[in-house]
């Protein structure tokens with residue numbers, strides 16, 4: 001039975017030996033003799049070794065595949081077989097022949113881990129060496145520095161070197177605010193469970209924590225203010241936050257101008273009639289921050305086009321057509337003197353499309369306004385709609401008038417081609 005095992009690696013031994021140059025093979029023999037290899041793991045058809053770097057910062061990993069007769073090593077050697085692979089198969093072959101186990105001196109190998117903690121409300125950081133069966137110790141030196149005598153070999157993993165570079169000149173303690181982004185960007189590359197905050201495992205995410213805009217009902221109007229992200233459990237003074245088990249950078253500005261930010265931090269009220277301003281604000285900030293709205297009275301989603309409602313009334317011998325700009329079908333809001341009047345207090349406030357409003361007004365004036373004679377004023381919307389009709393079919397003189405006499409006076413015309421800010425509705429009189 002013992003005879004089977006050497007045979008298992010015999011083929012691989014011969015394959016590697018055949019491809020190795022005499023110099024490489026002889027170096028491999030020395031490495032194996034110095035017991036510089038430690039078995040890292042073994043399964044049915046592959047064995048991994050760590051080649052201890054002998055006081056150098058970085059060790060190498062060698063893998064041998066006995067079934068496929070393949071091998072690989074971390075080192076930059078371009079040769080088919082490097083001295084580490086040679087040393088690995090020599091060690092394995094010798095151990096199998098003698099029936100001994102390949103040593104797994106894990107105590108000689110350390111890994112790096114990263115510890116966050118809270119220091120007076122500031123996020124602090126420390127890099128440590130972890131070893132099986134040993135206490136963690138801070139690892140202060142540079143990763144590529146020659147390790148002190150007797151220090152364990154560091155098994156460098158993905159991201160370790162990035163963290164080393166990101167740490168720059170500070171070694172531990174409170175993370176300088178200016179270095180936070182760089183440090184987190186490096187740590188995000190470190191996989192596994194090597195990062196903790198106050199001894200609890202955490203992940204690092206680069207998704208910035210930002211303020212959010214909260215929009216609420218306030219009487220007949222609304223109130224908007226900047227609030228913190230509700231996911232945040234702990235906000236640190238140096239530009240980072242703990243949110244749902246993640247350490248994330250903080251972007252307090254969120255690309256919002258300072259005066260607007262100051263105003264929104266205090267909060268701003270909007271009358272029902274100012275809903276349009278609020279919607280513009282939401283529209284503008286949505287691309288930067290999360291907007292949370294608890295009101296159901298603000299229209300969400302797409303812009304709903306306005307429409308002209310023509311109401312015609314027969315008054316004595318004259319045909320009067322009253323035009324109003326409304327949103328919704330049936331109408332939920334009307335444009336009055338440039339502002340929106342809600343006709344249905346419970347329905348969402350529509351998002352205005354002023355370009356379309358002006359286009360409709362221009363068309364109205366184009367159809368009738370150019371042929372208008374004198375301009376007559378009257379109170380708008382005094383009669384309910386009977387039926388919709390076009391005045392184009394009616395013969396005779398057409399007059400266009402603004403239905404907002406209070407602002408315009410009896411004879412002043414509306415600005416041609418525009419639904420004037422002062423207009424409530426238009427009256428076309430034949």
Ligand SMILES: [Zn+2]
Nearest residue numbers: 073075082084
């Ligand atoms: Zn190698």
